[in-house]
Structures are given as C-alpha cells and as structure tokens.
Amino acid sequence: MKKLIVYLLLASSVIACKDVVNEVPDTPFSTTPYTFSFNKTVLPPVRIPKDNPLTQEGVQLGRMLFYDPILSADSTQSCASCHNQTDAFTDNGRQFSTGIRGITGTRNAMSIVNMMWHLDGFFWDGRSDALKHLALIPIEDPTEMDETIGNVVAKLNRSPMYQEAFKKAFGTGAIGDEIIGKALEQFMLTMVSGNSKFDRVVMLKTEEFTVQERTGQTIFNQEATPINEELDPKNPKNFGGDCFHCHGNSLFMSRNYMSNGLPNVTDLGRGATNGNPRDNYKFKTPTLRNIEKTAPYMHDGRFNTLEEVVQHYLSDMTNATANLGDEPNMHALRDSVYLSEEHKAALVAFLKTLTDDDFLTNEAYSNPF
Amino acid sequence: MKNLLYLLLGLLLIAVSSCDDDDIPVIPDPTEQTTGNLTITMNHVYGSSDMHYNQTVNLPSTEQVEFKRLYYLLSDFYLRNEAGTKVVLPKQYALIEDHNDKVSFTLTDIPFGTYSAIGFSIGLDSVTNHGNPNQYETSHPLSPINNSLHWNWEGGYIFTAIEGKVIPSNETFVFHLAGVQHKLDYELKVQLTCSTTPQYATITYDVKEVFQNPEIYTIAEDGTSSHSTTSPVVIKLINNMGNIMTGITVKK
Numbered sequence: 001m002k003k004l005i006v007y008l009l010l011a012s013s014v015i016a017c018k019d020v021v022n023e024v025p026d027t028p029f030s031t032t033p034y035t036f037s038f039n040k041t042v043l044p045p046v047r048i049p050k051d052n053p054l055t056q057e058g059v060q061l062g063r064m065l066f067y068d069p070i071l072s073a074d075s076t077q078s079c080a081s082c083h084n085q086t087d088a089f090t091d092n093g094r095q096f097s098t099g100i101r102g103i104t105g106t107r108n109a110m111s112i113v114n115m116m117w118h119l120d121g122f123f124w125d126g127r128s129d130a131l132k133h134l135a136l137i138p139i140e141d142p143t144e145m146d147e148t149i150g151n152v153v154a155k156l157n158r159s160p161m162y163q164e165a166f167k168k169a170f171g172t173g174a175i176g177d178e179i180i181g182k183a184l185e186q187f188m189l190t191m192v193s194g195n196s197k198f199d200r201v202v203m204l205k206t207e208e209f210t211v212q213e214r215t216g217q218t219i220f221n222q223e224a225t226p227i228n229e230e231l232d233p234k235n236p237k238n239f240g241g242d243c244f245h246c247h248g249n250s251l252f253m254s255r256n257y258m259s260n261g262l263p264n265v266t267d268l269g270r271g272a273t274n275g276n277p278r279d280n281y282k283f284k285t286p287t288l289r290n291i292e293k294t295a296p297y298m299h300d301g302r303f304n305t306l307e308e309v310v311q312h313y314l315s316d317m318t319n320a321t322a323n324l325g326d327e328p329n330m331h332a333l334r335d336s337v338y339l340s341e342e343h344k345a346a347l348v349a350f351l352k353t354l355t356d357d358d359f360l361t362n363e364a365y366s367n368p369f
Numbered sequence: 370m371k372n373l374l375y376l377l378l379g380l381l382l383i384a385v386s387s388c389d390d391d392d393i394p395v396i397p398d399p400t401e402q403t404t405g406n407l408t409i410t411m412n413h414v415y416g417s418s419d420m421h422y423n424q425t426v427n428l429p430s431t432e433q434v435e436f437k438r439l440y441y442l443l444s445d446f447y448l449r450n451e452a453g454t455k456v457v458l459p460k461q462y463a464l465i466e467d468h469n470d471k472v473s474f475t476l477t478d479i480p481f482g483t484y485s486a487i488g489f490s491i492g493l494d495s496v497t498n499h500g501n502p503n504q505y506e507t508s509h510p511l512s513p514i515n516n517s518l519h520w521n522w523e524g525g526y527i528f529t530a531i532e533g534k535v536i537p538s539n540e541t542f543v544f545h546l547a548g549v550q551h552k553l554d555y556e557l558k559v560q561l562t563c564s565t566t567p568q569y570a571t572i573t574y575d576v577k578e579v580f581q582n583p584e585i586y587t588i589a590e591d592g593t594s595s596h597s598t599t600s601p602v603v604i605k606l607i608n609n610m611g612n613i614m615t616g617i618t619v620k621k
Contacts, residue, residue, distance in 0.1 A: 044503045117507050249513030328437055328532035328541035
C-alpha cells in the first residue's frame with residue numbers, strides 16, 4: 001500500500017505539471033532541466049518552445065537520434081551525414097546533398113546553429129514553422145532519407161535502447177512521431193555558437209582585432225557610401241559593404257526572406273512556399289556565424305569561396321533574376337559599392353572572425369555512439 | 370484506510386489545480402486594480418488616401434514612386450493629466466511595420482485617471498539606443514532580429530526606415546534615419562479616461578508629410594538615400610516629419 005501511495009503522489013505531480021509532456025507517461029519519471037552556459041552579453045535571452053522544455057534526458061535522446069542512421073530507409077544516413085559538426089553542421093563542402101537513393105537535392109544544406117532565435121520559419125524557403133516539425137521532414141523526403149515516419153516509429157519501438165531513452169526523457173516507451181520531433185528539437189536547440197573572436201573582441205572586449213579585421217568590420221557595418229577618410233585617405237572610391245542590413249546583430253542573420261541579386265535563379269524559394277509572387281526568388285537570410293566553415297555559399301551553393309561571394313555583392317547585378325526594385329537595400333548596393341582588393345581581403349578577414357572553434361569541437365554536439 | 374484515500378484524492382486535486390496557471394487566466398479583482406491598458410493602432414495614410422505599398426503614388430514633388438517598406442520605433446510614452454503633469458510610462462516600446470500590417474500595440478500600467486494628451490517619440494534615448502541589444506527577447510520591439518533596424522555596434526538603431534522605388538526608372542530610395550539628435554517627440558491632445566475597461570485609440574500618420582512641409586523633398590535633386598546623421602537629406606526629412614502625426618481618435 002505504501003508503494004501505491006508513493007506512486008500516486010508521484011503521478012499527481014506529473015499530471016499537475018502536464019506541460020512537461022503531452023503524452024500521458026507509462027510510469028513515474030523525473031527529468032533534469034537543461035541549462036545553457038553561453039555568455040548573456042553575447043547572445044539574446046534563451047528562447048525555448050513552451051511545449052518542449054529542455055531536459056538533459058531529452059537533449060541526450062535527440063543527440064542519439066541525430067547521429068543514428070536508423071532514421072533512414074536503409075539505415076545508411078543520419079541527420080549528421082549532411083550536417084557535419086566540423087563544417088558547422090553543413091554537408092562536408094558539398095554543393096548539394098545526396099540521399100540514400102543516390103538522388104541529389106537542389107539546395108545547399110543549411111548550418112544548424114543558434115536555432116532557438118530563428119523567427120518566421122526554417123529552411124531556405126521557410127516551409128517549416130517549428131524545429132520539431134523540421135526534424136521529421138528529411139526523414140520522409142525521397143531525395144534524403146526516404147523513410148516513412150511510421151517505419152521509424154516501428155523501428156524505434158523495437159529498440160530496447162530507445163524504449164529506455166524515451167522513458168527517461170518523456171516518461172513513455174510508446175514512441176510516436178511527436179516526441180521523436182521534440183527530442184531532435186531539444187538537441188538542435190542546444191547547438192549555440194557564441195564564442196568566436198568577434199564575440200571576444202566586440203562583445204566581451206577580452207581580445208583585439210588585427211588592423212585588417214578592424215577595417216573589415218568597418219566595411220561590414222557601413223552603408224554603401226564612401227568610407228570615411230581616416231580609414232582610407234588615399235582611395236576615396238572605397239565604399240562600405242552594407243552587409244549589416246541583412247546580416248546584422250549578434251546572430252548575423254535576419255528574419256526576412258530576401259532576393260540577393262543572383263542571376264539564373266530558377267528556384268522560386270519563399271514564393272513557392274507561400275504562393276506570393278512577390279516572394280519569388282527570395283530565400284531565408286542565413287547566419288554568417290562560422291561562415292568560413294560552411295562553403296559552398298548561397299541557397300544553391302554556387303560560390304565556393306568567400307571571395308566569390310564578396311565579388312558577387314560588388315557586381316552590377318544587372319542580370320539578377322529577381323526585380324531588385326523590390327529590394328531597395330540590394331539595389332542600393334548594386335549601384336554604389338566599390339571595394340579595393342585590400343578592402344575585399346579585409347572584409348573576408350573580418351568574416352573569418354566569426355568562426356567559433358568551441359562550437360565546431362564541442363563534445364556535447366558530437367556523435368554519442 | 371478510507372481516510373488515507375480521501376487524503377490522496379485531496380492531494381491530487383490540489384496538485385491538479387496548482388499548476389493550471391496557463392489554462393485559466395487570472396482575472397484581477399477590479400476593486401484592486403489601479404492601472405489599465407491603452408491599445409493604440411497607427412493608421413497610415415497618404416494625404417487623403419490610404420497608404421499603399423507596391424502601387425504607384427505621386428510624391429508632392431510630382432515624382433512617382435512605389436513604397437516598399439515603412440518601419441519605425443516608438444518610445445518615451447506618457448500621458449498628460451488634467452493638472453498638466455506628465456505621467457510617464459517607462460520602458461515601453463513599439464515596433465511598427467506598416468508594410469507587414471503590424472500597426473497595433475498596447476501600453477500597460479497606466480494609472481487610472483483622466484488625461485488630456487498623449488506623448489511619444491519616434492526613436493530612442495541615448496542609453497537605450499546604445500545599450501546591448503542582446504538584453505531583449507527576440508520578440509521584443511528592440512530585438513534586432515525582430516526589427517532589422519539595428520545599426521550593429523556602431524550607431525544604435527535606425528529609428529525610421531522608408532524604402533521604395535521610383536517609377537518608371539526602377540531606381541530605389543532608402544531613407545534610414547537615426548541618431549539620438551533626430552529623435553522626434555510628439556504630443557497629441559486627446560480626452561482619455563483610463564479605468565478597468567481597456568481603452569483603444571487610433572493615431573493617424575500621414576506619410577505624404579514626410580515629403581513636404583516645410584520643404585518638398587525631390588528625389589531627383591535631394592537623393593535616393595540618407596546615410597549620415599548630418600546630411601541635408603536627413604535634416605530635410607526630419608524637419609518634415611514634425612508634421613506627420615495628423616490626428617488621434619479614441620474609441621468610445
């Protein structure tokens with residue numbers, strides 16, 4: 001009877017705080033809250049979905065799922081196959097990822113980093129509203145893992161290891177798609193990058209830029225107008241790069257979907273998702289954090305180097321597929337930016353200060369198997 | 370044993386009811402309330418017409434343009450009571466994105482009373498303008514990821530962004546106004562009583578006035594962009610913007 005009383009009391013606390021999980025747990029369970037350790041000066045306040053508070057057990061389960069090829073139809077590919085940590089969770093320098101059937105996709109794999117602060121959707125076209133939903137899409141994509149969620153659920157339910165891990169994280173061994181998505185969401189939310197040289201120089205003031213990096217920072221943050229004379233008295237033709245409008249703030253991204261003047265774009269991007277022709281050829285503005293490690297660049301991976309990217313933004317963009325009259329900031333850039341070779345190199349040097357070695361090597365994000 | 374079961378049932382009931390904060394909104398006892406709310410909607414017009422985006426509009430200079438975006442930040446709200454004293458509403462901000470139909474916000478913690486005017490600013494004070502933007506949740510009006518108006522660590526926030534293109538040349542204009550010295554203060558006379566009943570007001574912002582009064586702005590002559598805080602372009606626009614708030618109505 002005493003045991004029954006204890007179980008009833010434990011059960012009551014679980015029922016009472018039902019926000020912890022949606023599913024009714026099989027057995028009493030307790031979890032340990034996950035806490036973040038990044039410097040609050042460097043990044044915005046933590047932002048976690050109310051329906052999926054982070055627990056150490058949930059994060060660990062998500063990490064297992066992320067690295068487990070059990071999610072693919074032939075058990076050869078995991079999430080990590082196309083999102084490799086040392087490449088800031090992009091696909092090993094590949095332009096497009098190849099799925100288990102040998103089919104190649106049409107967009108470059110995006111970096112998984114600082115996901116909790118994204119607003120207005122995920123993926124290049126914003127077609128997913130939440131990480132827990134995003135996490136399941138590649139599983140069923142025929143060009144990626146080409147598995148069904150039903151099969152994944154069945155496989156995981158047959159696994160004693162996952163039965164146990166789901167019980168620890170969500171209090172139930174009845175594994176379903178909702179908690180698979182939530183576990184992956186929890187792990188991806190922990191993937192925070194906030195310890196680059198930029199952070200240590202600009203935010204924490206514990207290091208200093210080189211002269212070249214500082215010049216690059218000025219170019220990055222100045223609008224497309226002549227650079228002040230102190231910076232370059234010999235060459236009044238030099239201009240600011242105007243990068244910060246779209247890659248601003250400490251996250252170096254924006255909530256906006258933008259056209260960036262690329263020629264020969266056939267992918268409608270955001271416009272294909274929401275059906276608004278004004279959003280044709282617009283794509284999510286990606287973060288520049290760890291940009292040195294995420295080549296190739298653009299939604300279609302057309303540029304192999306940062307130098308090529310900079311050169312694109314210095315081009316006249318007269319062959320842009322999108323109407324840049326609808327993107328006033330890009331149009332202004334097209335009209336007026338000029339950078340000397342020295343300033344191009346400085347801009348690239350500044351971009352490389354966004355590399356965060358802690359993020360690229362943090363064991364907490366690595367393969368747990 | 371029966372008593373023990375009753376005790377357990379009681380504990381269960383307490384536990385269930387104790388964590389229901391999210392499900393049952395707490396309705397304050399009106400007799401204990403001392404402050405109320407005012408929801409404001411910014412109604413953007415262009416002269417005698419509604420404000421439109423992606424449609425051809427004639428500027429006062431007779432140039433034709435299409436507006437694409439209008440963003441701005443509001444702060445320093447206060448109400449003036451009948452004695453003429455300012456009742457300040459500190460640390461309340463609003464991000465307006467008219468082109469995205471984000472035009473309403475709610476001021477809270479307004480002491481009960483009768484007021485004769487409302488005041489506010491476009492822009493921010495110096496401390497707020499240069500504070501670390503990482504202090505704000507991403508949904509906060511001053512979060513750079515939310516408003517796309519932060520000038521990184523160089524110059525604080527862009528207070529107003531007006532962007533579009535000239536017809537038929539397709540040349541774009543980008544007016545980004547910033548700098549604490551260009552914070553614009555407004556006070557609008559209005560009879561308003563704050564009580565337990567939430568109040569609603571509509572403020573009219575005439576975008577046409579940005580380009581006239583006292584001086585007509587001509588894109589071909591004055592330029593397509595404003596980039597420094599001291600350029601004649603900026604001064605002209607800022608001077609014109611003193612007249613943009615053309616009215617306020619309170620929902621009865």
